[in-house]
Amino acid sequence: MKKWLSTSFWILISRFLLRNRLLVIVMIAAFTVFMGMQWKYIRFTQTEANLLPDDHKDNIAYTNFLKKFGEEANLIVFAVKSDEVFKPENFKAWSEMMQNIQQNKKEVDFVISFKELKQLVKNDSTQAFELKPFIDENKLTEVNYLQDKRKELIHNLPFYESLLFNKKSGVVRSVIYLNKNIVNTKIRKDFVLEKLIPEINKFKEKTKVDIRVSGMPYIRTLNATAIISEIGLFIGATLLVTSLIFYFFFRSFRTTLMAIFVVIIGVMWSFGLLGLLRYEITVLTALVPSLIVIIGIPNCIFLTNKYHQEARAHGNRAKALQRVLTKVGTATFITNVTTAVGFATFIITNNQLLSEFGVVTSLNIMALFVLSLFVIPIFFSFLPIPKDKHLEHLERSYLVGFRDWIINQVKYHNVRVYAVALTLLIAGIIGVYKMKISGSVLEDMPKNQPFFEDIRFFEKEFKGVLPVEIMIDTKRKKGVMKMSTLKKIDELQREIEEIPQLSKPVSIVNLVKYAKQAYYNGNPEYYDLPNSQEQAFILPYLKNSAKDGKENPLKSYVDKTGQYARISTFMKEVGTDEMEEVEKKLNEKIKELFPEDRYTVAITGKALLFQKGTSYLLDNLIESLIFAVALTAGLIFFLFRSVKMIFVALIPNLLPLLCTAGLMGYLEIPIKPSTILVFGIAFGLSVDDTIRFLAQYRQELKINNWKIKKSIFKTLEEEGPSMFYTSIVLLCGFFVFTLSDFGGTVALGGLVSITLLFGMLTNLILLPSLVLSLNRTLANQQEMKEPTLDIVVSDDEIEEEIEQKNKQD
Known part of the structure; x- marks a missing residue:
């Protein structure tokens, strides 16, 4: 590795680029066209994020449920x-x-609606139950007929309670059962957007009646549409903000256009990579193009700033361009690697959603590094040497003032610096203990959208839209229809009704109760399970009844063999703690009612699966963050061959993460999939500044005869502006995500910005203070071992290497 990243290597790269400019431009253009051709393979995901690995026990239970009963989240509900x-x-x-x-x-x-409603009646001649229309179309014009039938529905048909009406408020709803085979396909999206919503709008315009719509297929479609609409917003906003900051720093239109060109090409490559790898656009991969803009601009700033420093030093354009690559090529490579590692650690989470995000982001970061390294020197090679007005940013009053303040804190106020750091450490630890975990599917959905208001309506009226399923295996064929099993299911349903977070459940028990009511000519007082005498003449009626699925939606609550039963309920949006309490209550009742030697019972459904996935993801992302820290520590040791440097490098980067975690605790921002990502991303970005500072510091030690203080302050003068510029761009770029309608994206953007702000200050103040304190005993060069790589190279070393190259040529 040392050979490939040596001074001579970067001299060869710089010579190749400057001597073959047109060839490199053609190669970049050709590769961009190739990546553009991959766009045709880009697809937006039609399935929900599964945060658990395939072999997880809860995922296996859910898969088994789907095999027996199919997709459970196939209902769209209308209510008035x-x-x-x-x-x-x-x-x-x-x-x-x-x-x-x-x-x-x-x-x-099929559709269950007021007009299409079927009433179960008995037919003594066939000894079977039949479904008869509840509404007589010939009487629709009669005065008060519909109101009377509405009252009859609410008071005489308890079977439909919670399914079609709320008895307390009088809200009536209709239910659309989608084909289970299209729920996770593009057909569902097209149906909702192109057929369902136009019909709803037509009804609203004609009647002026307020209609509420919800259900997971509807929610998922509108949520996905909102995600897609934000991709362009984020790319445009991040490009605008970072470009304006870039121009503010450098005051050059041409240089700003160069930076915009680099990141736009990077964005095109990022879309192309998604298509090339056949990855679908998810809520995470949708952020990748914007991340490329945010991360790409700092690369441009760093290289441009170095070029201007070299140009000011000797005024030779060719020499300045060559020295930019030769002096900081390795440092730029290493910092991009650490950033990529921060994202690549998501690959080891054993979660497809995060793994794909980690793969795409890390590969794009390295591709962007190569692009920046090739384009920026070639761009400047076509321009004249920067004029004095283009170099004024190096000595701007606000920058000089900020730099002097930093140096003053390091030089004279070490005790204050450590006191503030210790205070933040203690406050962060206290805040961490206040953090809570949230595993709600609805947590990060856009709360200002009309469809989210409808979710709240259905939570109030029908206790939620998030499906929870209980599958009961009786371990024998036709075991479900045994009265002993039906009574156990009925008792479990009574327990569910007592849990305020869950809606009234539905199962085969409801149908059996309805059958008894129908047998007694529809008298609602008989809506109950038949006793031992009644079952002898009621159950045969059920067995002789029609089994047409279009007429009987509850056929899906018992499998074909009669061995498996299903209880369906819905849940409000609750936190992880509440969900665990609900699950605990259910498991206690299940254990009491269903002995394990005779029954196997599993609680599943998307709501529970997501909550379990959040807890699993938290554990895995903590592991990935530890892995990222360990990798960074190993890289620091590899670069500097010093254990002391590992602690010096990690402390200023771990403290901001702890401060952000503490802030989340104080502000009651829960740990959830979106906020968990903050720490890995911020660490990978923040540690870049640490490596650049330490690399420059080591070089300054050699130049300044191992004088520690002088080397530290010279490093701050040399690297401070670039660290300040890049940090400002990064934190402002991520802050753009707070424009999102999605709570998770807002939290991600805001928290990463805050963490990067902390990171900038700790790297500019705490890091040099630590270096100064921990290296006071450094008396000679022997205590600082020769590094594995020359991350930053001095002018003398470059001149010596160039001279040797010229002799070889």
Whole structure:
């Protein structure tokens, strides 16, 4: 590695670039065209994020459930609270809307609505139950007919309670059962956006009746649409903000356009890589193009700043360009590697969503490094040497003032620096103990969108839209229909009804109760399980009844063999602690009712799976962060061959992470998938400044005859501006994500920005203070071992190497 990143290597690279400028430009253009051709393979994900690995026990339980009963989140629900919908003209419009929706046979299995409602009645001649229309269409024009039937539904048909109406508030709703095979496909998205929503809008315009719509297929579609719409917003906003900052620093349109060109090409490559790897765009990979802009601009700043410093030193353009690559090529490579490592650690989380994000981001960062290294020197080679006005940024009053303040803190106020650091450490530790974990599917959805308001409506009226499933294996065929099993299921359902976070459950028990009511001519007082005498003549009616799935949606609550039963309920948006308490109550009741030797019972569903995934992800991301810290420590030791330097490098970068974690605790920002990412990303970016500072510091020691103080302050003068510029760009770039409608993206952007601000200050103040304190015993060169790599190279070393190269040539 030393050979490939040696001074002579960078001299060869610089010569190749400057002598073959047109060839390099053609190569970049050709590669960009190739990556552009991969865009046709880009697809947006149609499935929800599964945070658990395939072999996790909860994932296996959910997979088994899907094999028996299919996709559980296939309901779209409409609801109205107004009596206006039961006026004949409005009811006609409602019925037409539901009829038009039901005509989409490819996407819709069946619809349960007020007009299409079926009532279970017995037929003594066939000794079976039949489904008869609840509404007599010939009476629709009669005065108060619809209102009377609405009252009859609410008071006489308890089977439909919670499914079609709220008995307390009188809210009535319709349920659309989508084809389970299209729920996780593009067909679902097209149906919702192109067929369902136009019908809803048509109804609203015709009747002026407020209609609420929800259900996981509907929520997922609109949520995904919002994510896609933000991709362009973030790319544009990050490009605008970082470009304006770049121009503010350098005051040069041409240089700013060069930086914009570099990051736009990088963005094109990032989309191309997604297509090339056949990765779908998810809530995380959607952020990659914007991250490329944010990370790419600091590369441009660092290289441009070094070029201007060299140009000011001797005024020779060719010499300045060559020295930029030769002096800081290795440092730039190492800092990009550490940034890429920060993202690459997500690959080891054993989670597809994060692994793909880690792969794409880390590869793009290294590709962007190569692009910056090639384009920036070639760009400046076509321009004249920078004029004095272009170099004024090196000595601007605000920059000089900030630099002097930093030097003053390091030089005269070490005790104050350590006291503040210790205070932040203690405050951060206290804050960490206040942190909470959130595992809600709805946590990060855009709360200002109309569809999220509808979610809250259904939470209030029907206790949520997040499906929770309980699958019961009786371990024998037709075991579900045994009265002993039905009574156990009924008792478990009564327990569920007592849990305030869960809605009224539905299972085969509801159908059996309804059958008894129908047997007694629809008397609601008989809505209950049949006793031992009644079951002898009621159950045969059920067995003889029609089994047409289009007529009987509850057929899906018992599998074909009769061995497996399903209890379905819905849950409000709750935190992880509440969810665990709900699961605990259910498991206690299940253990009491269903002996393990006779039954196997599993609690599953998307809501529970996401909560479990969050806890699993937290453990894995902590491991990946530890892995990133360990890798960085190993890299520091490899570069500087000093254990002391490991502690010096890590402390200023771990303290900001602890401060941010503490801040999350104080502000009650929960740990969730989006906020967990903050720490790995921020660490990978922040440690760049540490490596640049230490590399320059070591070089200054050699130049200044191992005088520690002089070397530290010279390093701050040399590297301080670049560290300040790049940190400002990074934190402002990430702050753009707070424009998002998604809580997770807002939290990610805001927290990374705060962490990078802490990181900039600790690297500019705490880091040199630590170096100064820990190296007071350094008396001679022998105590500072020769580094594995010459990260920063002096002018004398470059001249010596060039002279040797010229002799060889």
